[in-house]
């Protein structure tokens with residue numbers, strides 16, 4: 001068994017070569033005219049923003065997409081100069097900073113366009129915007145009549161440039177029946193054409209998230225925005241099955257994140273004793289129990305109590321009793337070599353065993369997206385893989 005070194009009690013190893021390979025695999029599905037924006041919001045789905053962005057850029061990502069201006073600022077401070085799309089809401093106080101940073105902003109209301117126009121005028125700069133069209137998600141977009149009015153407003157605002165039109169699929173990953181997604185795409189294309197007929201022809205037209213990138217080449221348009229697939233995870237079982245059923249090109253995606261801790265202590269517990277808060281596990285025969293210095297404070301979900309297993313020495317060690325704030329107890333009775341200091345895998349592979357984000361998600365009733373994004377920010381993200389020797393403090397370096 002590997003004995004972990006260093007101060008950290010729990011950490012995530014992020015395999016940058018795998019992240020790079022995922023981007024390359026996704027690029028392999030695209031025609032040369034389609035660009036790829038790696039979605040690195042939510043701290044790169046929990047993988048560490050600049051680590052992951054660096055690997056994606058090394059893999060050929062042309063753009064980066066984030067949710068907030070704060071994420072765009074972090075990318076800028078780390079030296080990235082790829083076009084960056086801010087997809088989420090901007091508070092009005094952020095308009096000037098958005099213009100100053102030169103980010104692309106997704107817009108869907110008059111007020112934001114006015115505010116950006118004023119900020120652009122004040123700074124004597126221009127701001128590229130991407131108008132979001134409503135096609136069935138009812139989250140951010142506008143319908144055709146409003147889109148025409150907003151596009152006209154943008155055309156009248158000298159500092160605001162309509163660079164893109166976008167939409168977002170509502171259920172493409174939830175089902176193997178993509179009728180609704182196809183309808184969304186048709187509506188998007190019809191409305192893009194109507195805008196074009198009115199003289200609004202932005203250079204970037206984009207719709208595809210991971211599932212659409214994987215399943216639906218006609219959705220690729222000028223730009224795709226894959227998030228979850230970039231991290232080596234399938235958006236859902238339905239997407240995986242659809243890919244198997246369809247004639248889509250086979251893509252190999254490699255999960256890149258391994259969440260680890262190490263054994264703090266191994267103790268013997270006699271039959272008749274109980275384990276942890278609430279005494280929810282009753283010991284029926286003598287066992288060896290390992291105490292792990294990780295808990296729900298670190299993002300190890302309390303609903304994994306008495307349910308999950310972790311990997312010790314390449315074998316499964318069941319969680320016994322309740323997950324505590326800072327500790328978890330696991331049964332290592334059948335793993336005789338387990339000792340204090342040994343590495344434990346909470347998520348990822350060890351030997352021939354694996355705990356996937358999907359397995360953890362099933363255990364707690366959620367999705368892989370939530371599993372990796374919920375690992376607490378204080379848990380260090382450590383780069384591994386054949387890019388990890390690269391200097392990550394670079395500035396304004398172009399790939």
Ligand SMILES: Cc1ncc(COP(=O)(O)O)c(C=O)c1O
Nearest residue numbers: 039087168209210225226227228
């Ligand atoms: C607007 C938008 N585009 C793209 C994505 C990436 O989605 P996925 O992770 O399913 O590829 C997201 C993520 O939720 C999103 O909100």
